Amino acid sequence: xxxxxxxxxxxxxxxxxxxxxxxxxxxxxxxxxxxxxxxxxxxxxxxxxxxxxxxxxxxxxxxxxxxxxxxxxxxxxxxxxxxxxxxxxxxxxxxxxxxxxxxxxxxxxxxxxxxxxxxxxxxxxxxxxxxxxxxxxxxxxxxxxxxxxxxxxxxxxxxxxxxxxxxxxxxxxxxxxxxxxxxxxxxxxxxxxxxxxxxxxxxxxxxxxxxxxxxxxxxxxxxxxxxxxxxxxxxxxxxxxxxxxxxxxxxxxxx
Numbered sequence: 001x002x003x004x005x006x007x008x009x010x011x012x013x014x015x016x017x018x019x020x021x022x023x024x025x026x027x028x029x030x031x032x033x034x035x036x037x038x039x040x041x042x043x044x045x046x047x048x049x050x051x052x053x054x055x056x057x058x059x060x061x062x063x064x065x066x067x068x069x070x071x072x073x074x075x076x077x078x079x080x081x082x083x084x085x086x087x088x089x090x091x092x093x094x095x096x097x098x099x100x101x102x103x104x105x106x107x108x109x110x111x112x113x114x115x116x117x118x119x120x121x122x123x124x125x126x127x128x129x130x131x132x133x134x135x136x137x138x139x140x141x142x143x144x145x146x147x148x149x150x151x152x153x154x155x156x157x158x159x160x161x162x163x164x165x166x167x168x169x170x171x172x173x174x175x176x177x178x179x180x181x182x183x184x185x186x187x188x189x190x191x192x193x194x195x196x197x198x199x200x201x202x203x204x205x206x207x208x209x210x211x212x213x214x215x216x217x218x219x220x221x222x223x224x225x226x227x228x229x230x231x232x233x234x235x236x237x238x239x240x241x242x243x244x245x246x247x248x249x250x251x252x253x254x255x
Contacts, residue, residue, distance in 0.1 A: 030079045031063075038080050041091045041148050042066045042112030043124055051080060053112030059122055062107070062155055065090050083153055090114055090124070090151040092131060093144055099131035104158050105151055110139065113146055117158060125153040190248040197244025201237035208233035 034050035044051040044066055045058035054062050064084040092099055095108040096116035104123040108115035117123050128150040136145035208230055 029064075029082050029084060031082055033078055033080050036077075038066050038112070040067050041089050043090065043107055043114055044080075044082055044112065051082060054107045055111045056107065056109070059107055062122060062124060064155070065124070065151070065153055066112075084155075085153055087128065087150050087152050089148040090153075091146055092127070092149055092151070093139065093146045094131060094133070094136070095144055099127050099149070101127055101130050103127045110144070110146070114151070120159050121157070123154070123156055123158040125151045125155070127151055186251055190251055193244050193247050193251075197240050201240045204233055204237045204240070208237075 031044075031046065031051040032049065034047060034052040038044070038051070038053065042065065043054040044063055045054040045061040046052075046063045047058060047061060051063070051066075052058060064082040065088045066080050067083045067088050090105070091112060092105060092114040093108050093110055094115075095110070095113075096106075096118050099105070099116050103126070104117040105114040105125055105127055106117040106121050106123055107113075114124055131149060132147065133145060136147040138144070139146050
């Protein structure tokens with residue numbers, strides 16, 4: 001039973017803790033730079049074994065977004081970590097129009113910077129937050145503005161006539177969580193809450209199961225009421241776990 005509890009705790013933490021803390025090299029690959037001025041958050045394309053900022057000329061060779069969020073990262077300045085799958089803060093612009101959560105992102109006329117995908121085309125991923133003009137930076141005294149927003153990277157061809165431009169509630173929640181920079185104290189509090197809620201729920205289920213079996217053996221004719229009580233115990237246990245997850249979410253979003 002302890003092993004099951006630990007597995008549940010691990011799975012819960014995996015989905016709740018921001019991916020910035022659990023990115024592994026299985027989600028990213030290191031590539032040599034084709035140019036030196038590649039910073040975190042740029043959309044990259046591959047050419048002759050090296051990565052360059054994506055533009056309309058290398059649209060078909062997009063591979064991901066630059067990041068230093070891998071667990072293992074080279075100190076060689078000639079290489080860059082590329083997130084090919086996962087959530088990462090990505091440079092986007094208002095070139096194609098205002099971006100809202102759930103929109104598909106493609107490249108723009110600014111190298112390495114994304115924009116709203118308004119028709120069919122190659123999508124870098126889905127926006128997990130809306131473009132905010134108040135926090136955006138003006139690009140070279142033009143009417144174009146740039147900022148970083150979390151994007152769920154998934155490079156596919158989008159046909160808007162058959163695709164639904166909506167992001168799932170779970171992905172939205174994950175994006176909101178991922179956009180937070182948690183302290184060690186917050187992570188410790190979240191772990192304690194999740195562990196306590198899951199452990200408490202498991203204890204209630206175990207004791208309830210024992211009582212149900214014992215009462216059924218002593219009075220088989222009263223089995224319907226006993227089963228109803230067991231269902232109540234199961235619902236109570238799920239409620240405790242749900243409360244733990246909710247409190248953890250509140251800590252992540254509000255604090």
